[in-house]
Amino acid sequence: MMPFASINKVSKRFGQHRALDGVSLEIPQGGVLGLIGPNGAGKTTLLKAMLGLSSFEGEIDILGRSPRRSRHELMQSVGYISDVGILPSWMRVDQIIQLSASVHPNFSELKAWEILEHTQIQPKQKIKTLSKGMITQLHLSLVLAMDVKLLILDEPTLGLDIVYRSQFYQQLLETFLDGRRTLVISTHQVEEIESLLTHLVFIEHGRLRLSETMDDVFERFSALDAPSASLATVRSLGPLSETPTLTGASFIFDSITADALEGLGERRRVGIAELFVGMMGPDLRSVS
């Protein structure tokens, strides 16, 4: 697949602080890329650079365009939802739909209203009267109606209860993820998107710590649940991390053969959250 979006040695400095440091990434069409990292790692900075919302060093190419030079043309094919409620609070639901339709060439009012039918949102309601969950529902219906090729979500479900969160991903799956449309999502709640991801990116202090397809991640990393009896032996194999359990410990290994772990415990697929904690260190608890 042709790279749909490519990020080449992108850096961003705020005074002395390096928010992004030489980040390079390629996103194929149809990819669902999870951007995981602790607070302040640079996730939002990277996403804003991709959207032309901030200046940066390096090159970004999305659909053949540069967000620096052609932001407003790029926005015909790119959608964005942020964690903070950015929809204008004074607007009414029907007004924001009407306006989006008048300025966006691909916008389908029918689709937007169809999606909203499954919610409690009323057309004449002002956005400031909507709950956070409803605002996210509305924003999602807008970007889905825009029929974008790339959707960028910056912690879209932050602060939402489980019902809204689950409904959000369900809607995304039903209407957006068709294998051709591309999604980049940054989130703390890794578990709920794990099954949707095709690519995994770990970022810390502005640098990428991991950038692989999910298939490669599961091939490369293995988890082992070992009983107390085998702990010493397992430790001698050089695991990436060790987490105590009731019966012994769980280990994560990078690039180890199945034979090497034979008989030492239960081998299983690594979980993304535990991989993150394992790679980034035990004191970073911001990934649940």
Place this chain on the structure above:
Amino acid sequence: MPIAWNDKEPIYLQIHQYLAQLILEGVIGPGEPLPSVRQLAVEQHVNPLTVSKAMQLLVEDGVAFKRRGLGMFVADDAAELLRVELRARFLREEWPSIARRLSLLGLSLADLLEEKL
């Protein structure tokens, strides 16, 4: 119905097994259509590409075939093909550890058949 995922195998293989089961049990008969990629993806809450991969495996094994514009269908000899393949896999991957455990427990096959029945 949502598949109960295990944490051992890749998801796409588990989906493949799920579909294989449906075919073996006759839930989807020969010549009948498989569920659409999108439908299955939404139902099981997984990426459609993962579902595609599972279905692709079925096609490669000759268990299913694609009809342009219409979707994926179960082959006439699908059940038999699957049985052969799953038999081979069982013997190759699952049987050895079961055999070991049987000898550990001091059980023979004759004992088992009597017990189980």
Place this chain on the structure above:
Amino acid sequence: MNTVNTLMALGLREIWEHPNLVWRLPVGLLVINVTLALLSVVFGLNYLGSADLNLSLQTDVNIADGPAEAVATFFCLAFFLMGQLVVLSYLLGALFQERKDRSILFWKSLPVSDLEVVLSKLLTGVVLIPLVYLLIGFITFLMVALVLWMGLSSFVEELVSGPSLLSAGVLVVGDWLFVTLKQMWWGLPIFLWILLVSSVARSQPLFWALGLPLVGLLIESSLFSQTVVSSWFWAHAQPLPLAAGFDHAELLGGPMIGPDSVLSGVVALVLGALTMLGRRYCNEI
């Protein structure tokens, strides 16, 4: 998407966002005035001097030829000045509010260029609002005049007739339309200065919009004997009727294009370009 369509959609957005400034305020003033006129006629209040049947406004400027013209001029001038105040207030918040409440992140996720956004706000402020106020001012005049004349015609035999009332009003509004249009160009440098501040200020835009030019005045007067730049700025900051001294002929006369207009244009262009940069790079506070 067609730029004209986009501009119209954005203009509609401005009207939706500021209904109070754009139309509720002038309509409210209309209602108050018409009500006062009605009450005047019914209860004999002295609205516009109607109790004394003294409908010619006493001013020491030769703007009115008769009572109808006087009343029309009163309303046109009042609504004009009110409108100009509203324009300043509107422009001050135009590019500031959306940064303050972070909705700019949404606006920038739409396929709308910075140029289109800045233009839409500029046109709404500089063109739409003054015209709306002038129109409502004219309607206010007509309605008030209608009420007063109808109410008073029972007391006074010889009074202005209906059609001549209308024609008097139309003539005055015609003059004021010309003034309004001239004002758009006259005030453009100041309008763009305010819009620029709106786009880059991190807080208290009013403070910066007024403060910087005042500081400029101070510096210039300390360094030079004549404050050329500041005087020019503060002259253009006043609405045309005030700057030109309320002389009817002076107000309406004068060339549309002259050396001062060209200078205004150049300054406006420079400030406009800076505003565009401001909107492009200043996203969050």
